[in-house]
Amino acid sequence: MTDLSLFELHLNETRDIIKAFQLEMDRGLALKKSSLKMIPTYVTMPTGAEKGRFIALDLGGTNFRILELSLKGGGRIGTSSNTMKFVLPQALLTGDAKSFFDFIAGCLKKFLQKYKLESGKDFNLGFTFSFPVKQTGVNSGRLVCWTKGFNVRGVVGNDVVSLFNEALQRKNVDNVIISALANDTVGTLVAKGYENSDCDIGVILGTGTNACYPEEKLDGMIINTEWGNFNKLKTSLYDRELDKNSDRPGQQILEKMVSGMYLGSLAGLVIKKDLKINIEFKTEYMSVIEADRSAGLSKVASVLRKTGIAKSTIVERRRIKKICEAVSRRGARISASCIAAIIKKMDKRLSRRHVVAIDGSVYEKHPTFAKNMKSCLREIFGSRSSLIRMVLAKDGSGKGAAIIAAVASRK
Numbered sequence: 001m002t003d004l005s006l007f008e009l010h011l012n013e014t015r016d017i018i019k020a021f022q023l024e025m026d027r028g029l030a031l032k033k034s035s036l037k038m039i040p041t042y043v044t045m046p047t048g049a050e051k052g053r054f055i056a057l058d059l060g061g062t063n064f065r066i067l068e069l070s071l072k073g074g075g076r077i078g079t080s081s082n083t084m085k086f087v088l089p090q091a092l093l094t095g096d097a098k099s100f101f102d103f104i105a106g107c108l109k110k111f112l113q114k115y116k117l118e119s120g121k122d123f124n125l126g127f128t129f130s131f132p133v134k135q136t137g138v139n140s141g142r143l144v145c146w147t148k149g150f151n152v153r154g155v156v157g158n159d160v161v162s163l164f165n166e167a168l169q170r171k172n173v174d175n176v177i178i179s180a181l182a183n184d185t186v187g188t189l190v191a192k193g194y195e196n197s198d199c200d201i202g203v204i205l206g207t208g209t210n211a212c213y214p215e216e217k218l219d220g221m222i223i224n225t226e227w228g229n230f231n232k233l234k235t236s237l238y239d240r241e242l243d244k245n246s247d248r249p250g251q252q253i254l255e256k257m258v259s260g261m262y263l264g265s266l267a268g269l270v271i272k273k274d275l276k277i278n279i280e281f282k283t284e285y286m287s288v289i290e291a292d293r294s295a296g297l298s299k300v301a302s303v304l305r306k307t308g309i310a311k312s313t314i315v316e317r318r319r320i321k322k323i324c325e326a327v328s329r330r331g332a333r334i335s336a337s338c339i340a341a342i343i344k345k346m347d348k349r350l351s352r353r354h355v356v357a358i359d360g361s362v363y364e365k366h367p368t369f370a371k372n373m374k375s376c377l378r379e380i381f382g383s384r385s386s387l388i389r390m391v392l393a394k395d396g397s398g399k400g401a402a403i404i405a406a407v408a409s410r411k
């Protein structure tokens with residue numbers, strides 16, 4: 001039986017993470033070798049005064065969204081019902097760049113046609129592209145590497161806005177100007193920051209994970225840390241096994257311990273070892289299992305039935321719940337420690353309020369992830385942790401990209 005204390009992260013270890021994370025941030029900013037890319041985004045925080053109608057295209061996983069929204073100034077964002085969701089066909093994720101961007105441009109064309117926006121007016125578009133991009137300007141940047149299972153050929157090293165623009169030309173879309181390219185964390189931070197000037201960290205805890213913050217030394221320019229790749233963490237044999245069998249061994253180590261793409265598989269490896277049950281274990285199962293408070297753990301049983309395990313004993317079900325709790329709790333504590341590291345970098349003595357804008361399915365849907373993060377921050381900062389408020393910033397990434405487009409087009 002696995003000793004689940006393997007997944008514990010004690011207060012002294014959170015302090016080690018904070019220290020190591022800060023060192024890596026400094027190295028990354030100084031362009032020294034670091035697991036944190038610390039990418040300058042050419043974006044600063046909005047004032048809240050930005051106005052106008054914009055289009056946002058939000059692509060960071062197999063589901064992507066296109067929406068129109070209006071910024072009303074005074075920190076207000078108007079809601080628009082003009083929105084469409086699309087699913088990227090699996091084959092495109094391992095195909096070539098042309099087919100990939102043609103598909104996206106085709107979806108944008110459908111959107112413009114559906115809402116009668118295809119002529120008469122030019123639109124500025126904010127493009128949220130949630131992968132590690134080395135920005136070369138506010139609306140240009142080259143893909144450094146793919147993450148989250150994407151593997152489209154011919155994109156790494158190239159400017160994603162140019163690739164998108166070429167596809168728009170092929171589809172005869174001529175009234176859309178891509179005026180901003182943004183990571184989802186940056187969109188999330190900017191969207192919350194538009195309404196609330198205390199907001200200074202944007203975090204995604206979903207399929208992938210990442211965070212950004214405004215860097216004082218760079219006149220407040222927002223830095224995309226790409227924390228998913230942070231690798232100064234104590235790993236267990238299960239983490240090493242998952243990494244070894246992943247499509248990119250050695251990369252995205254923190255992401256493999258924290259995000260929705262991997263948490264389920266990690267718990268699955270422990271379940272396989274302890275109970276000799278070999279199932280494809282999804283992260284969403286963990287939420288159902290950990291929320292099950294019934295005496296007989298009936299929800300755990302029904303999740304198991306879904307995966308083809310018709311019968312299970314209460315002892316097995318209890319064990320599975322314990323495994324899920326241990327794995328997700330560690331993920332929450334790692335995330336909280338890295339947030340603490342960023343806060344301490346901006347405000348050494350925690351002397352002012354910080355709002356952390358967070359989006360993503362793990363943060364939103366998991367029953368105890370947010371709570372475990374909060375209690376970890378309380379351990380780290382004591383009563384001063386009340387100055388830190390984590391808020392769910394739902395769908396902020398698209399909205400934020402539109403705000404960035406507004407700022408950029410005004411310039």
Ligand code: BGC
Nearest residue numbers: 130131132147204208209210
């Ligand atoms: C990507 C980041 C992104 C995060 C959340 C990671 O895999 O590298 O750029 O912000 O996922 O979507």
